[in-house]
Amino acid sequence: MAVEWVRLKLDLDAFDDARFEPYLRSCRQTGVEFTTMAAVGDTAEHRRALYDLNKTCAADIPERGEFYTYDEYVAQRVETPTFDPRGVVLALDGESWIGMATTSIQPEGHAFSEMTGLLASHRGKGISLAMKLLAIRFARSQDARLLRTIHHPANTAAIGMNRRLGFVDDGPHVSTV
Template sequence: MPSLTLREAQRSDFPALAEILSLTQPDWPTGAEDLQRQDDTRDPAHFALRVVAEQAGQIVGVGHVGHDDFAFEPWRYWSALDVHPDFQRQGVGTALYSELKRHLQERGAREVRTMLSSKPQDAAGRAFLERRGWRVGWERFESQLDTRDTDLSTFDGLLTGVAEQGVRLMSLAELAADPDRDRRLHELDWLLFQDVPSGLTPTKKSLDQWVKDELADPQLRPELSFVAVGDGPSDPLTGSYVGYSTIGKSRGEHYYIGMTGVLRSHRGRGLAKALKVAAMRELQAQGGGVIKTFNDTPNRAMLTMNEALGFQRTATMYRYELELS
Protein backbone atom coordinates (compact mmCIF):
# COMPACT_ATOMS: atom_id res chain seq x y z
CA MET A 1 0.00 0.00 0.00
CA PRO A 2 1.17 3.60 -0.61
CA SER A 3 2.67 5.29 2.42
CA LEU A 4 0.45 7.45 4.60
CA THR A 5 1.16 11.16 5.08
CA LEU A 6 -0.23 13.19 7.96
CA ARG A 7 -0.41 16.97 7.76
CA GLU A 8 -2.46 19.91 9.00
CA ALA A 9 -5.60 20.52 6.95
CA GLN A 10 -5.82 23.48 4.56
CA ARG A 11 -8.90 25.27 3.30
CA SER A 12 -8.38 23.73 -0.11
CA ASP A 13 -8.98 20.35 1.57
CA PHE A 14 -12.49 21.23 2.74
CA PRO A 15 -14.42 19.68 -0.21
CA ALA A 16 -12.65 16.34 0.32
CA LEU A 17 -13.12 16.53 4.09
CA ALA A 18 -16.82 17.34 3.69
CA GLU A 19 -17.22 14.28 1.47
CA ILE A 20 -15.62 12.00 4.07
CA LEU A 21 -17.68 13.45 6.93
CA SER A 22 -20.90 13.05 4.94
CA LEU A 23 -20.05 9.40 4.20
CA THR A 24 -19.19 8.52 7.80
CA GLN A 25 -22.03 10.60 9.32
CA PRO A 26 -24.88 10.18 6.82
CA ASP A 27 -27.48 11.59 9.22
CA TRP A 28 -25.60 14.91 9.32
CA PRO A 29 -24.13 15.74 5.88
CA THR A 30 -21.39 18.37 5.85
CA GLY A 31 -20.54 20.94 3.17
CA ALA A 32 -17.18 22.59 2.55
CA GLU A 33 -18.76 25.92 3.50
CA ASP A 34 -19.70 24.47 6.90
CA LEU A 35 -16.05 23.75 7.66
CA GLN A 36 -15.03 27.18 6.45
CA ARG A 37 -17.64 28.82 8.65
CA GLN A 38 -16.43 26.85 11.67
CA ASP A 39 -12.96 28.27 11.15
CA ASP A 40 -14.18 31.80 10.44
CA THR A 41 -16.41 32.05 13.53
CA ARG A 42 -14.32 30.14 16.08
CA ASP A 43 -13.25 32.04 19.18
CA PRO A 44 -9.55 32.78 18.48
CA ALA A 45 -8.76 32.18 22.15
CA HIS A 46 -9.67 28.50 21.71
CA PHE A 47 -7.25 25.99 20.23
CA ALA A 48 -8.38 23.91 17.24
CA LEU A 49 -6.51 21.61 14.86
CA ARG A 50 -7.48 19.41 11.92
CA VAL A 51 -5.09 16.73 10.70
CA VAL A 52 -5.63 14.92 7.40
CA ALA A 53 -4.33 11.53 6.34
CA GLU A 54 -3.27 11.42 2.70
CA GLN A 55 -2.43 8.42 0.58
CA ALA A 56 -1.15 8.68 -3.02
CA GLY A 57 -2.45 12.25 -3.17
CA GLN A 58 -5.94 11.35 -1.89
CA ILE A 59 -7.27 12.46 1.48
CA VAL A 60 -8.53 9.31 3.19
CA GLY A 61 -9.18 10.49 6.74
CA VAL A 62 -9.41 13.50 9.02
CA GLY A 63 -9.01 14.04 12.75
CA HIS A 64 -10.04 17.09 14.74
CA VAL A 65 -9.16 18.23 18.24
CA GLY A 66 -10.02 21.50 19.93
CA HIS A 67 -11.13 23.20 23.11
CA ASP A 68 -14.64 22.65 24.38
CA ASP A 69 -16.30 26.02 23.75
CA PHE A 70 -19.49 25.04 25.60
CA ALA A 71 -17.80 24.18 28.89
CA PHE A 72 -14.35 25.69 28.45
CA GLU A 73 -11.38 24.56 30.51
CA PRO A 74 -7.89 25.05 29.05
CA TRP A 75 -7.04 21.40 29.80
CA ARG A 76 -10.22 19.84 28.32
CA TYR A 77 -10.65 19.08 24.63
CA TRP A 78 -13.13 17.58 22.18
CA SER A 79 -12.06 15.36 19.33
CA ALA A 80 -13.41 13.54 16.29
CA LEU A 81 -11.90 11.06 13.86
CA ASP A 82 -13.35 10.00 10.50
CA VAL A 83 -11.89 7.68 7.87
CA HIS A 84 -13.26 7.24 4.35
CA PRO A 85 -15.24 3.96 4.28
CA ASP A 86 -13.03 2.58 1.50
CA PHE A 87 -9.91 3.00 3.65
CA GLN A 88 -11.10 1.80 7.04
CA ARG A 89 -9.33 -1.04 8.88
CA GLN A 90 -6.07 -0.18 7.14
CA GLY A 91 -4.32 1.72 9.93
CA VAL A 92 -5.49 5.20 8.91
CA GLY A 93 -7.52 5.75 12.07
CA THR A 94 -4.71 4.48 14.27
CA ALA A 95 -2.22 6.87 12.68
CA LEU A 96 -4.54 9.86 13.03
CA TYR A 97 -5.38 8.93 16.63
CA SER A 98 -1.71 8.76 17.59
CA GLU A 99 -1.03 12.13 15.96
CA LEU A 100 -3.94 13.84 17.71
CA LYS A 101 -2.98 12.33 21.04
CA ARG A 102 0.59 13.58 20.56
CA HIS A 103 -0.68 17.15 20.08
CA LEU A 104 -2.88 16.86 23.16
CA GLN A 105 -0.04 15.62 25.34
CA GLU A 106 2.25 18.39 24.10
CA ARG A 107 -0.41 20.91 25.17
CA GLY A 108 -0.74 19.36 28.61
CA ALA A 109 -4.31 18.17 28.07
CA ARG A 110 -5.84 16.32 30.99
CA GLU A 111 -9.08 15.15 29.40
CA VAL A 112 -10.48 14.60 25.91
CA ARG A 113 -14.07 13.79 24.93
CA THR A 114 -16.02 12.78 21.87
CA MET A 115 -19.57 11.74 21.01
CA LEU A 116 -20.70 8.57 19.25
CA SER A 117 -24.13 7.02 18.82
CA SER A 118 -25.62 3.57 19.29
CA LYS A 119 -26.28 3.43 15.53
CA PRO A 120 -24.57 0.69 13.48
CA GLN A 121 -22.26 3.11 11.64
CA ASP A 122 -20.64 4.04 14.96
CA ALA A 123 -20.11 0.49 16.28
CA ALA A 124 -16.54 0.21 14.98
CA GLY A 125 -15.68 3.65 16.36
CA ARG A 126 -16.98 2.75 19.81
CA ALA A 127 -14.91 -0.45 19.82
CA PHE A 128 -11.85 1.50 18.62
CA LEU A 129 -12.09 3.88 21.57
CA GLU A 130 -12.88 1.25 24.17
CA ARG A 131 -9.76 -0.72 23.19
CA ARG A 132 -7.78 2.43 23.98
CA GLY A 133 -9.23 3.01 27.41
CA TRP A 134 -12.08 5.42 26.64
CA ARG A 135 -15.17 5.08 28.81
CA VAL A 136 -18.75 6.33 28.52
CA GLY A 137 -19.21 9.25 30.87
CA TRP A 138 -22.65 10.47 29.82
CA GLU A 139 -25.67 9.45 27.75
CA ARG A 140 -28.12 11.47 25.71
CA PHE A 141 -31.24 10.24 23.92
CA GLU A 142 -32.09 11.05 20.32
CA SER A 143 -35.79 11.15 19.48
CA GLN A 144 -37.75 12.19 16.43
CA LEU A 145 -41.22 13.05 15.22
CA ASP A 146 -42.70 13.53 11.74
CA THR A 147 -45.11 16.47 11.73
CA ARG A 148 -46.78 14.99 8.63
CA ASP A 149 -48.07 12.15 10.83
CA THR A 150 -48.95 14.24 13.87
CA ASP A 151 -52.37 15.60 14.80
CA LEU A 152 -51.51 18.96 16.33
CA SER A 153 -55.15 19.95 16.84
CA THR A 154 -55.00 18.03 20.12
CA PHE A 155 -52.92 20.91 21.50
CA ASP A 156 -55.45 23.66 20.73
CA GLY A 157 -56.36 23.92 24.40
CA LEU A 158 -52.71 24.26 25.39
CA LEU A 159 -52.15 27.22 23.06
CA THR A 160 -55.39 28.84 24.17
CA GLY A 161 -54.35 28.53 27.81
CA VAL A 162 -50.97 30.12 27.11
CA ALA A 163 -52.65 33.04 25.33
CA GLU A 164 -55.01 33.51 28.29
CA GLN A 165 -51.93 33.88 30.53
CA GLY A 166 -50.97 36.93 28.49
CA VAL A 167 -48.03 35.17 26.84
CA ARG A 168 -47.45 35.59 23.10
CA LEU A 169 -45.52 33.06 21.05
CA MET A 170 -43.53 35.03 18.49
CA SER A 171 -41.00 33.74 15.99
CA LEU A 172 -37.45 35.04 15.80
CA ALA A 173 -38.39 36.42 12.39
CA GLU A 174 -41.28 38.39 13.89
CA LEU A 175 -38.98 39.77 16.60
CA ALA A 176 -36.25 40.85 14.17
CA ALA A 177 -37.32 44.50 14.54
CA ASP A 178 -36.68 44.44 18.29
CA PRO A 179 -33.28 46.20 18.72
CA ASP A 180 -32.75 44.33 22.00
CA ARG A 181 -33.68 40.89 20.66
CA ASP A 182 -30.18 39.47 20.36
CA ARG A 183 -29.01 40.80 23.72
CA ARG A 184 -32.11 39.53 25.51
CA LEU A 185 -31.89 36.09 23.92
CA HIS A 186 -28.21 35.88 24.81
CA GLU A 187 -29.00 36.47 28.48
CA LEU A 188 -32.02 34.16 28.36
CA ASP A 189 -29.98 31.37 26.77
CA TRP A 190 -27.32 31.70 29.46
CA LEU A 191 -29.86 31.46 32.28
CA LEU A 192 -31.57 28.45 30.71
CA PHE A 193 -28.44 26.45 29.92
CA GLN A 194 -27.33 26.63 33.55
CA ASP A 195 -30.39 24.53 34.41
CA VAL A 196 -29.85 21.89 31.72
CA PRO A 197 -28.62 18.65 33.36
CA SER A 198 -25.80 18.07 30.86
CA GLY A 199 -23.10 16.93 33.27
CA LEU A 200 -21.11 20.01 32.28
CA THR A 201 -20.58 23.47 33.68
CA PRO A 202 -21.33 25.86 30.81
CA THR A 203 -19.17 28.86 29.99
CA LYS A 204 -20.87 32.12 29.07
CA LYS A 205 -19.89 33.34 25.62
CA SER A 206 -19.62 36.98 24.68
CA LEU A 207 -22.67 38.43 22.94
CA ASP A 208 -20.78 38.70 19.66
CA GLN A 209 -19.58 35.08 19.78
CA TRP A 210 -23.01 33.79 20.79
CA VAL A 211 -24.72 35.60 17.91
CA LYS A 212 -22.17 34.14 15.47
CA ASP A 213 -22.69 30.63 16.82
CA GLU A 214 -26.46 30.72 17.26
CA LEU A 215 -28.46 33.44 15.53
CA ALA A 216 -26.14 33.78 12.53
CA ASP A 217 -25.99 30.03 11.97
CA PRO A 218 -27.22 29.52 8.38
CA GLN A 219 -29.00 26.33 9.47
CA LEU A 220 -31.19 28.20 11.98
CA ARG A 221 -34.78 28.63 10.81
CA PRO A 222 -36.00 31.92 12.37
CA GLU A 223 -39.59 31.38 11.23
CA LEU A 224 -39.68 28.03 13.09
CA SER A 225 -37.95 29.28 16.26
CA PHE A 226 -40.27 30.84 18.83
CA VAL A 227 -39.95 33.08 21.87
CA ALA A 228 -42.44 33.27 24.73
CA VAL A 229 -43.08 36.97 25.34
CA GLY A 230 -44.79 37.79 28.63
CA ASP A 231 -46.80 40.84 29.61
CA GLY A 232 -45.35 41.24 33.11
CA PRO A 233 -42.65 43.61 34.35
CA SER A 234 -39.65 43.86 32.03
CA ASP A 235 -36.48 42.17 33.32
CA PRO A 236 -33.29 44.26 32.91
CA LEU A 237 -31.52 41.29 31.27
CA THR A 238 -34.17 39.34 29.37
CA GLY A 239 -36.83 42.02 28.96
CA SER A 240 -40.22 40.39 28.40
CA TYR A 241 -38.67 37.20 26.98
CA VAL A 242 -39.45 34.32 29.34
CA GLY A 243 -38.63 31.28 27.19
CA TYR A 244 -37.65 30.17 23.72
CA SER A 245 -37.15 27.19 21.43
CA THR A 246 -35.02 27.04 18.30
CA ILE A 247 -35.18 24.82 15.23
CA GLY A 248 -32.51 24.33 12.58
CA LYS A 249 -32.50 22.54 9.24
CA SER A 250 -29.70 20.07 8.57
CA ARG A 251 -28.21 19.47 5.14
CA GLY A 252 -30.09 16.19 5.23
CA GLU A 253 -33.85 15.80 5.23
CA HIS A 254 -34.54 16.54 8.87
CA TYR A 255 -34.92 19.49 11.22
CA TYR A 256 -33.54 19.60 14.76
CA ILE A 257 -34.37 21.34 18.01
CA GLY A 258 -31.59 23.37 19.60
CA MET A 259 -32.43 24.95 22.93
CA THR A 260 -35.87 24.79 24.54
CA GLY A 261 -36.36 26.31 27.94
CA VAL A 262 -38.39 28.64 30.15
CA LEU A 263 -37.30 30.82 33.04
CA ARG A 264 -37.80 29.26 36.46
CA SER A 265 -40.40 31.89 37.34
CA HIS A 266 -42.61 30.75 34.44
CA ARG A 267 -42.26 26.98 34.56
CA GLY A 268 -45.16 24.62 35.14
CA ARG A 269 -47.46 26.64 32.88
CA GLY A 270 -47.09 24.70 29.63
CA LEU A 271 -44.93 27.31 27.90
CA ALA A 272 -42.10 24.99 26.81
CA LYS A 273 -44.55 22.54 25.27
CA ALA A 274 -46.45 25.39 23.61
CA LEU A 275 -43.23 26.73 22.08
CA LYS A 276 -42.57 23.36 20.47
CA VAL A 277 -46.15 23.03 19.27
CA ALA A 278 -45.98 26.49 17.67
CA ALA A 279 -42.84 25.43 15.78
CA MET A 280 -44.37 22.11 14.74
CA ARG A 281 -47.50 23.84 13.45
CA GLU A 282 -45.48 26.31 11.41
CA LEU A 283 -43.41 23.50 9.94
CA GLN A 284 -46.60 21.57 9.19
CA ALA A 285 -47.96 24.61 7.37
CA GLN A 286 -44.82 24.59 5.21
CA GLY A 287 -45.30 20.97 4.21
CA GLY A 288 -44.01 19.23 7.32
CA GLY A 289 -40.95 17.15 8.02
CA VAL A 290 -39.00 15.11 10.54
CA ILE A 291 -37.75 16.87 13.69
CA LYS A 292 -34.97 15.39 15.82
CA THR A 293 -34.30 16.35 19.41
CA PHE A 294 -31.58 15.41 21.90
CA ASN A 295 -32.03 15.24 25.67
CA ASP A 296 -29.70 14.19 28.46
CA THR A 297 -30.90 11.15 30.36
CA PRO A 298 -31.41 12.99 33.71
CA ASN A 299 -33.68 15.54 32.01
CA ARG A 300 -36.85 13.65 32.84
CA ALA A 301 -39.10 16.70 32.50
CA MET A 302 -38.11 17.31 28.87
CA LEU A 303 -38.11 13.61 28.00
CA THR A 304 -41.63 13.24 29.38
CA MET A 305 -42.78 16.34 27.49
CA ASN A 306 -41.36 15.07 24.22
CA GLU A 307 -43.07 11.72 24.67
CA ALA A 308 -46.37 13.55 25.22
CA LEU A 309 -45.80 15.46 21.97
CA GLY A 310 -45.26 12.21 20.09
CA PHE A 311 -41.48 12.00 19.84
CA GLN A 312 -40.11 8.45 19.67
CA ARG A 313 -36.67 7.29 20.81
CA THR A 314 -34.32 6.48 17.91
CA ALA A 315 -30.81 6.21 19.39
CA THR A 316 -28.58 6.85 22.37
CA MET A 317 -25.66 9.26 22.12
CA TYR A 318 -22.62 8.33 24.21
CA ARG A 319 -20.14 10.88 25.45
CA TYR A 320 -16.82 9.07 25.62
CA GLU A 321 -14.07 10.40 27.87
CA LEU A 322 -10.36 9.70 28.24
CA GLU A 323 -8.14 10.96 31.03
CA LEU A 324 -4.62 11.79 29.93
CA SER A 325 -1.59 11.64 32.20
Protein backbone atom coordinates (compact mmCIF):
# COMPACT_ATOMS: atom_id res chain seq x y z
CA MET A 1 0.00 0.00 0.00
CA ALA A 2 1.27 3.50 -0.82
CA VAL A 3 2.59 5.61 2.07
CA GLU A 4 2.25 9.40 1.89
CA TRP A 5 5.35 10.45 3.87
CA VAL A 6 5.00 13.74 5.74
CA ARG A 7 7.92 16.08 5.06
CA LEU A 8 8.37 18.95 7.52
CA LYS A 9 10.70 21.93 7.82
CA LEU A 10 11.54 24.51 10.47
CA ASP A 11 12.84 27.99 9.66
CA LEU A 12 15.79 28.29 12.05
CA ASP A 13 16.16 32.03 11.47
CA ALA A 14 12.63 32.58 12.75
CA PHE A 15 12.66 29.97 15.55
CA ASP A 16 12.10 31.55 18.98
CA ASP A 17 14.47 29.72 21.34
CA ALA A 18 13.15 31.53 24.44
CA ARG A 19 9.66 30.06 23.93
CA PHE A 20 10.96 26.55 24.54
CA GLU A 21 13.61 27.27 27.17
CA PRO A 22 11.05 26.64 29.99
CA TYR A 23 10.80 22.97 28.87
CA LEU A 24 14.54 22.57 29.32
CA ARG A 25 14.38 24.22 32.74
CA SER A 26 11.45 22.18 34.00
CA CYS A 27 12.98 18.89 32.80
CA ARG A 28 16.20 19.74 34.63
CA GLN A 29 14.20 20.57 37.75
CA THR A 30 12.72 17.06 37.69
CA GLY A 31 16.21 15.54 37.55
CA VAL A 32 16.54 14.92 33.81
CA GLU A 33 19.95 15.92 32.50
CA PHE A 34 21.04 16.59 28.94
CA THR A 35 24.35 15.95 27.29
CA THR A 36 25.74 14.94 23.90
CA MET A 37 27.63 11.99 22.50
CA ALA A 38 30.59 14.33 22.02
CA ALA A 39 30.56 15.24 25.72
CA VAL A 40 30.26 11.67 27.03
CA GLY A 41 32.64 10.30 24.40
CA ASP A 42 31.97 8.56 21.08
CA THR A 43 33.22 5.21 22.40
CA ALA A 44 32.25 1.64 21.52
CA GLU A 45 30.33 1.36 24.81
CA HIS A 46 28.37 4.55 24.12
CA ARG A 47 27.65 3.54 20.52
CA ARG A 48 26.11 0.35 21.88
CA ALA A 49 24.02 2.35 24.37
CA LEU A 50 22.87 4.67 21.57
CA TYR A 51 21.96 1.67 19.43
CA ASP A 52 19.96 0.06 22.24
CA LEU A 53 18.05 3.28 22.92
CA ASN A 54 17.41 3.95 19.24
CA LYS A 55 16.22 0.39 18.69
CA THR A 56 13.82 0.51 21.65
CA CYS A 57 12.35 3.87 20.61
CA ALA A 58 12.17 2.95 16.92
CA ALA A 59 9.94 -0.01 17.77
CA ASP A 60 7.14 2.57 18.24
CA ILE A 61 7.55 4.13 14.79
CA PRO A 62 4.60 2.96 12.68
CA GLU A 63 5.61 0.36 10.08
CA ARG A 64 9.30 0.81 10.94
CA GLY A 65 9.98 -2.85 10.21
CA GLU A 66 13.01 -4.71 11.47
CA PHE A 67 15.71 -2.54 13.00
CA TYR A 68 19.36 -2.66 11.99
CA THR A 69 21.75 -5.12 13.57
CA TYR A 70 24.39 -3.35 15.63
CA ASP A 71 26.98 -3.65 12.86
CA GLU A 72 24.53 -2.32 10.26
CA TYR A 73 23.65 0.58 12.56
CA VAL A 74 27.27 1.60 13.04
CA ALA A 75 27.98 1.32 9.30
CA GLN A 76 24.84 3.11 8.10
CA ARG A 77 24.06 5.57 10.89
CA VAL A 78 27.29 6.30 12.75
CA GLU A 79 30.29 5.85 10.49
CA THR A 80 28.87 8.19 7.86
CA PRO A 81 30.20 11.57 6.69
CA THR A 82 27.26 13.44 8.24
CA PHE A 83 27.31 11.82 11.70
CA ASP A 84 28.44 14.35 14.28
CA PRO A 85 28.60 13.35 17.98
CA ARG A 86 27.91 17.00 18.88
CA GLY A 87 24.57 16.58 17.11
CA VAL A 88 23.58 13.58 19.23
CA VAL A 89 21.61 14.99 22.17
CA LEU A 90 21.04 12.57 25.03
CA ALA A 91 18.57 12.79 27.91
CA LEU A 92 19.65 11.07 31.12
CA ASP A 93 17.72 10.02 34.19
CA GLY A 94 20.54 9.33 36.63
CA GLU A 95 22.82 6.86 34.86
CA SER A 96 20.11 5.74 32.43
CA TRP A 97 19.90 6.99 28.87
CA ILE A 98 16.21 7.74 28.35
CA GLY A 99 16.09 9.89 25.21
CA MET A 100 17.96 10.91 22.09
CA ALA A 101 17.67 13.51 19.34
CA THR A 102 20.13 13.21 16.48
CA THR A 103 20.76 15.90 13.90
CA SER A 104 23.02 15.90 10.87
CA ILE A 105 24.20 18.76 8.71
CA GLN A 106 23.64 17.86 5.08
CA PRO A 107 26.02 18.76 2.22
CA GLU A 108 23.33 21.16 0.88
CA GLY A 109 23.66 23.15 4.12
CA HIS A 110 20.37 22.37 5.83
CA ALA A 111 20.10 20.31 9.00
CA PHE A 112 18.18 17.04 9.11
CA SER A 113 16.48 15.63 12.18
CA GLU A 114 17.47 11.97 11.96
CA MET A 115 15.81 10.44 15.01
CA THR A 116 14.08 11.69 18.11
CA GLY A 117 13.04 9.10 20.63
CA LEU A 118 12.19 8.76 24.27
CA LEU A 119 11.59 5.64 26.35
CA ALA A 120 7.82 5.17 26.70
CA SER A 121 8.08 5.50 30.51
CA HIS A 122 9.25 9.11 30.13
CA ARG A 123 6.91 10.41 27.43
CA GLY A 124 4.35 13.18 27.80
CA LYS A 125 6.54 15.43 29.96
CA GLY A 126 8.04 17.75 27.38
CA ILE A 127 11.43 16.00 27.36
CA SER A 128 11.36 15.67 23.59
CA LEU A 129 10.81 19.44 23.24
CA ALA A 130 13.82 20.07 25.48
CA MET A 131 15.97 17.66 23.44
CA LYS A 132 14.85 19.25 20.18
CA LEU A 133 15.64 22.71 21.50
CA LEU A 134 19.22 21.54 22.07
CA ALA A 135 19.22 19.92 18.62
CA ILE A 136 18.08 23.22 17.12
CA ARG A 137 20.86 25.04 18.96
CA PHE A 138 23.36 22.58 17.46
CA ALA A 139 21.94 23.12 13.95
CA ARG A 140 22.11 26.89 14.39
CA SER A 141 25.68 26.67 15.69
CA GLN A 142 26.58 25.01 12.38
CA ASP A 143 24.98 27.91 10.46
CA ALA A 144 22.07 25.80 9.19
CA ARG A 145 19.02 27.93 8.42
CA LEU A 146 16.55 25.11 7.86
CA LEU A 147 15.85 21.90 9.80
CA ARG A 148 14.08 19.19 7.84
CA THR A 149 12.53 15.86 8.77
CA ILE A 150 10.23 13.18 7.39
CA HIS A 151 7.66 11.02 9.15
CA HIS A 152 5.29 8.17 8.50
CA PRO A 153 1.79 9.73 8.35
CA ALA A 154 0.60 7.56 11.25
CA ASN A 155 3.33 8.88 13.56
CA THR A 156 1.03 11.41 15.19
CA ALA A 157 3.26 11.90 18.25
CA ALA A 158 6.34 12.83 16.21
CA ILE A 159 4.39 15.01 13.78
CA GLY A 160 2.61 16.71 16.72
CA MET A 161 5.92 17.29 18.50
CA ASN A 162 7.45 18.91 15.45
CA ARG A 163 4.40 21.05 14.64
CA ARG A 164 4.43 22.18 18.28
CA LEU A 165 7.97 23.48 17.64
CA GLY A 166 6.78 25.34 14.54
CA PHE A 167 7.59 22.86 11.77
CA VAL A 168 5.43 23.34 8.66
CA ASP A 169 4.85 21.21 5.56
CA ASP A 170 7.92 20.98 3.35
CA GLY A 171 6.32 20.62 -0.07
CA PRO A 172 3.83 17.91 -0.99
CA HIS A 173 3.88 14.57 0.80
CA VAL A 174 6.11 11.98 -0.88
CA SER A 175 4.40 8.79 -1.89
CA THR A 176 6.14 5.40 -1.80
CA VAL A 177 4.81 1.89 -2.24
